[in-house]
Amino acid sequence: MGQVFRLSLNRGNNTVTIKDEKALIEFYLRLQKMRYQDRLESSLDFSEDVLNLCIPKLIIQPLVENCIVHGAEDNSETVHILVSVRVNNENMLEINVTDDGSGIPEDILPLLPDKLYYSETSSSSRFALKNISERLKLSYGQKYSFKISSKPGNGTQIIIKIPIENLNH
Amino acid sequence: MIKLIIADDEENIREGLASCINWSDNDITVIATTADGECTYNKIISEKPDVVLIDIKMPKMSGLQVIQRIREDHNMNTAFVILSGYDDFVFAQKALKFHVHEYILKPCKPEDILKAVLDCTKHINLNKTLSPNNSNNDFYTFYSKFNDSISNLKERTIINYPIEQERRLISQLQLSPIEECMVNLDSFLEIAKHNNALSSIVNCCVMLYMKIYRILVERGVESNFTNLATVLWDDVNVLSSLENSLRATISEAYNRLNTKRETSISVSNAIRYIEENYKNELSLEIVANAIFISPSYLSGLFKQSIGMTFVDYIHTVRTEKAKNYLANMSLRNCDIAENVGYACEKYFAQVFKKRTIAHRFAKQTLVLA
Numbered sequence: 001m002g003q004v005f006r007l008s009l010n011r012g013n014n015t016v017t018i019k020d021e022k023a024l025i026e027f028y029l030r031l032q033k034m035r036y037q038d039r040l041e042s043s044l045d046f047s048e049d050v051l052n053l054c055i056p057k058l059i060i061q062p063l064v065e066n067c068i069v070h071g072a073e074d075n076s077e078t079v080h081i082l083v084s085v086r087v088n089n090e091n092m093l094e095i096n097v098t099d100d101g102s103g104i105p106e107d108i109l110p111l112l113p114d115k116l117y118y119s120e121t122s123s124s125s126r127f128a129l130k131n132i133s134e135r136l137k138l139s140y141g142q143k144y145s146f147k148i149s150s151k152p153g154n155g156t157q158i159i160i161k162i163p164i165e166n167l168n169h
Numbered sequence: 170m171i172k173l174i175i176a177d178d179e180e181n182i183r184e185g186l187a188s189c190i191n192w193s194d195n196d197i198t199v200i201a202t203t204a205d206g207e208c209t210y211n212k213i214i215s216e217k218p219d220v221v222l223i224d225i226k227m228p229k230m231s232g233l234q235v236i237q238r239i240r241e242d243h244n245m246n247t248a249f250v251i252l253s254g255y256d257d258f259v260f261a262q263k264a265l266k267f268h269v270h271e272y273i274l275k276p277c278k279p280e281d282i283l284k285a286v287l288d289c290t291k292h293i294n295l296n297k298t299l300s301p302n303n304s305n306n307d308f309y310t311f312y313s314k315f316n317d318s319i320s321n322l323k324e325r326t327i328i329n330y331p332i333e334q335e336r337r338l339i340s341q342l343q344l345s346p347i348e349e350c351m352v353n354l355d356s357f358l359e360i361a362k363h364n365n366a367l368s369s370i371v372n373c374c375v376m377l378y379m380k381i382y383r384i385l386v387e388r389g390v391e392s393n394f395t396n397l398a399t400v401l402w403d404d405v406n407v408l409s410s411l412e413n414s415l416r417a418t419i420s421e422a423y424n425r426l427n428t429k430r431e432t433s434i435s436v437s438n439a440i441r442y443i444e445e446n447y448k449n450e451l452s453l454e455i456v457a458n459a460i461f462i463s464p465s466y467l468s469g470l471f472k473q474s475i476g477m478t479f480v481d482y483i484h485t486v487r488t489e490k491a492k493n494y495l496a497n498m499s500l501r502n503c504d505i506a507e508n509v510g511y512a513c514e515k516y517f518a519q520v521f522k523k524r525t526i527a528h529r530f531a532k533q534t535l536v537l538a
Contacts (some may be wrong), residue, residue: 031376034369058386062383065383141493
């Protein structure tokens with residue numbers, strides 16, 4: 001709430017290297033695997049050349065958390081999470097988080113990430129996507145892209161792209 | 170000690186600035202004075218000053234070109250204060266792009282120059298004290314201390330994670346009195362303690378901590394939060410101290426989330442609407458209608474929860490957007506004006522100047538001694 005305004009005042013030191021974000025995700029997955037054991041499988045694929053680039057804090061980890069919330073928590077089958085971060089051939093940083101969990105309901109999907117309005121239930125994990133998109137917008141204006149594809153029952157794929165020239169080392 | 174370079178092609182101004190202002194009493198040393206752009210550039214590279222007081226119009230290379238080259242080719246934190254006779258929108262625009270600290274218009278008073286330089290030094294001192302600590306205490310290294318406890322854990326399972334309590338606590342942090350949060354924290358810990366190994370309990374607490382930290386990042390109130398946590402979470406292998414750490418963490422998070430929190434969902438919906446429609450015509454009536462409340466109620470809410478009027482807020486948002494566009498120099502000012510919702514370029518320039526130059530770039534009128 002009001003965070004758009006507040007975040008824009010606080011902009012600056014809110015970035016982290018991709019290497020650090022990756023280490024955080026690894027730590028987080030280890031913790032979660034203690035809970036879900038073999039019901040959670042993950043694979044991280046970060047290319048060498050992205051590790052020293054800086055992105056806003058907690059852009060990727062919440063996506064992984066969402067996979068778990070909507071995968072392992074909601075059903076009893078094993079959920080597979082794939083995180084890949086690389087520079088694509090359009091010279092964009094491409095962050096891809098894919099899972100085979102329960103997917104996003106069809107009525108919510110068209111509202112994501114930007115069109116949800118805050119409500120009393122704003123702690124819901126759907127708002128994590130909206131918040132990530134907002135924070136990317138504050139850092140990169142219109143220059144990033146945020147694509148969500150999902151099919152109920154088949155999982156979700158989220159792809160974020162940011163032009164390399166907008167990222168600091 | 171702050172190192173200052175003064176760059177101006179007029180000798181009497183250059184020497185006047187160096188001698189008329191009492192730099193040394195303010196812990197500032199003038200390490201060089203330069204008369205042209207090229208010389209200034211070389212001095213900045215060789216002497217690495219903290220602050221440069223710089224004129225725009227200089228021989229060989231303009232002040233702006235010097236700043237541009239330093240910003241683009243060198244990773245230096247040099248602060249620049251521009252001292253210029255030009256009240257020119259394009260110059261101010263460039264200065265903004267190159268993160269100039271202040272833009273002071275000549276003629277001006279010596280104390281205003283001193284004030285601008287002192288203001289730079291505040292930032293410099295802050296950065297100097299913060300940066301080493303920050304890197305040690307940041308969240309991204311903080312959690313790693315738990316890595317060891319996980320590796321040593323024989324029983325690599327968390328049998329009971331209080332997921333319901335976690336969810337409730339996160340929403341309570343943003344909506345309920347602190348007492349309710351604490352009651353819920355007790356039940357979180359209660360269930361976490363059903364795990365047999367202490368390290369499993371620790372891990373439940375760390376997961377909750379991560380979740381809370383994430384909410385703070387999302388709300389933009391996370392700075393230095395981890396410094397506190399590092400102190401608090403020092404002795405987590407004793408159950409009672411772990412509980413206290415978590416309690417203190419939650420209380421701090423609660424304060425951060427609530428001191429700046431708006432009282433109303435309506436305000437955040439209004440902000441959202443403005444964010445999405447700043448390119449179009451906006452008025453109190455239009456926004457109030459869109460979010461189904463009365464214009465006068467919305468006006469009151471804005472003042473109360475954001476501390477600025479509705480109209481001011483809209484100008485602020487549009488000015489912020491305009492700054493983004495300004496970074497892209499190929500756009501014409503009239504295009505920018507249109508892109509951020511001003512039909513009239515002249516009005517846009519007026520609003521923009523008032524909000525940026527008047528606030529960030531001090532505008533002065535009296536004659537420099």
